[in-house]
Amino acid sequence: MAQAVVTEGISLNNPLFRIYAFYCAVLVLKMMFMSVFTGMKRFQTKTFANPEDTILHKVKVTHTDAVERVRRAHLNDVENIPIFLITSLVYILTNPSYFLATTLIRAYTLARITHTAVYAVVVVPQPARALAWLAGFAITGYMAVQNLLYFLS
Template sequence: MSELIDSDVFLAYSTYSTIVLLKMLLMGPLTGYFRVKHLAFVSVEDAKAHGAKDEETKKQYMRIHPDVERVRRCHQNDLENIIPFIGIGLLFALTGPDLSTALLHFRIFAGARIFHSIAYLLPLPQPSRGLSWMVGLGVTFSMVYRVLKAGMRL
């Protein structure tokens, strides 16, 4: 096990996993920022904390705003893609791939996820977001294939 932890592949996996997890983690505060900016809350206590004193103002603050929903959907997409990458990437690293192959997978995935968020939040015209999602998914499936291929050799 210490050989894995000391390996360059595991270091690369750890680095790029941390990058995409940090990116995903930042989506929560970004959602909060847009909620405050647009006074669009989902709980009464949040509406009250931001100035809604009477029932009419509470109703105005308890709403859905398109910018908040865009950030939430981006965050949801991260959860659906980054979490599988973390698990599959670890299994992939355990198969002992060449460093260059591992770096290619990890870097492309991280770049695709960062670009996906930029394309989602700005928003950039389609198919930019869809293509970046497909690239990231393709990388994950490539790692799945390599893990299964390595397992079938046993």
């Protein structure tokens, strides 16, 4: 039984795997954009982290809140998204409800985008950022527990 589930779970024809792959790509592109966004903010504010980066602009190495917010939002992605990508891939192997799994994957992606938006783009006061982070954390935790229960049996 487990072999059949694994074979179905990773099949490129599995509609749930296709949803997973699409939203993985969205999350990876989001993380890549954050690197570019950090650089854009550094040039916009003439705020550079290393002395060699200041040669063309003749400024000192400094830190600004605008750059730090983008950088910290990116770091938060680096800490959370890879864990979700692994956990959600294993979750697909448990043969979950298509509707539930799709909803969780989409909600996680929306939560991560919202987290970045309220942290680094429009800067909405708390608890907006905490709620966006908590939504993603709870989804990953739910999937991890479901994985444990499925593979424990």
